[in-house]
Amino acid sequence: MDIIDIGWASLPLAIIGGAIRVSTPFIFVSLGECITEKSGRINLGLEGNLILGAMAGYAVSYLSGSPWLGVLAAGVAGMLFGLLHGLLCSVKRVNDTAIGISLMVLGTGLAFCLGKPLIQPKAPPLPSIDFGYWSDTPQLRAALDVNALFLVGIALAIAVYFFFNRTGWGLMLRTVGDSEDAAKALGFPVLRTRIFATMAGGFLAGVGGSFLSLSYPGSWSEGLSSGQGIMAVALVIFARWRSLRALWASLLFGGAGAIGPALQGMGVTGYYYLFNAAPYLLTLAIMIASTSRSAPFVDAPGELNLHR
Template identity: 80%
Template sequence: MEMTSLGWTVLPLAILAGAIRVSTPFIFVSLGESITEKSGRINLGLEGNLVLGAMSAYAVSFLSGSPWAGVLAAGAVGMLFGTLHGLLCSVRRVNDTAIGISLMVLGTGLAFFWGKPFIEPKAPSLPTIPLGFWTDIPQVQSALDVNVLFFVGVALAFVLRIFFNRTGWGLMLRTVGDSEDAARSLGFPVLKVRILATSVGGFLAGVGGSFLSLSYPGSWSEGLSSGQGIMAVALVIFARWDPVRALWASLLFGGAGAIGPALQGMGITGFYYLFNAAPYVLTLAIMIASTSRVQTFTDAPGELSLHR
């Protein structure tokens, strides 16, 4: 998108528009992981859900002609992998981290294998809402074309905060995540809650993947995700397991990822790859800042700190 004719005043708008686009997959994956970790379980396999969801969405959209059918397919595939993760981790002495990494490799491998026929074809894309209707400048109109899934993710963040803090189901989920013994004493079905939470988390990760292939960048390729599923786990820790904070953190990550393309649109191509590394640098900084030998997270689900 050419920005030079409009001057430097367009740079903040370009970064904002890029932040919205780049952050949308982060929003869905981080909200899904928030649900999973609230139950006391961590899913490092979300990268596999994301990539396989992106491939499934693109394939179904191409074959059916409906991008929304692709979104549902991506969510279904993500839920399948989430359920598999939940079932495997319910076996005694099975490590969540090892299972997550194994399913990440399996998901990406299946996506690459089954997705080869869909690299070249063009599938229908998800619709956008033209928030730039008030201007005649094409660049601004393009920047303010916002995908519907972004608004769904924003609304979902606030709904989940209410769910966690104001509902009986949310209380049960948090109790299971904080203390398995307390949850069992109250009669809560611990394993069922965790399996369901992991399934829902996988569903949202799959939906996040559908945005990658059906909106931005809007195609299917093997390098589509760039590790966003893994970065979302760090994002959840940074957000202190709060859905609304995860929303703002996703926008922060999205803004970091949008700096490089925005500057390139202004004609600044030097250090382009350095600016593209900003999200990864931010992830590393967050992980370092979140590590302390003397202070622990008082708001972290208690069961996450247990080693079985």
């Protein structure tokens, strides 16, 4: 296929394609944190789940030859780490935040240690769907080359919305997160619910990590996550603990993260690191602008530490 020069029109296409790629792990991690925080528990250790899932997914994909088995293994690794987090936080007078930070360091260290032999081997990547097959423009086809996990993430955001608002289990989870006393009065198992919610959040964070190692950037290295697990917690607060808003917030963050590489592809190399800081600056600006002094965190689950 001949290369077609469409000039600066390729910039928005590059940003759209980059937004889809960059946002995918954020979708899974932010949805997982939505579930966890809805139960009244915050997990700042998702960075550890993310990077451990990336390592486990890459290892299983390499050894089995199946990237989807790698995704499952990544989820299981994140779920087990979430179980550890849930059990530790169930001990009286244990601080969720301190446990989360400790497990983030532990998970990152374990991934770096166990993943040393995986830096050189090449694992089978996740498949993508070419939605731009009808076009002869390479830039458009690249933008519309969508990984299957992105579509799974969209479906999952809708499913989580219906889970929270249309199911008895979702009502129980929200009750546990809003008022522990009310949940106990209704006979709901508070500790068990929070443990399962933390496990579910860890599972989704692990799946998000598998995207990093098996799709974009598509290899295993120690600097793979770049703090995305921590940023997902900020995205959940910005999304006001709503799954569909978390989806849009992830896309917005992904688009901001794609600005730097897109401009570099156009030959604009000045202030490259400043453009790479765009998603972090954008997140900070949006959170400041969307915070009300009269009713801070009005949508937050009542049992979250940040709400007390």
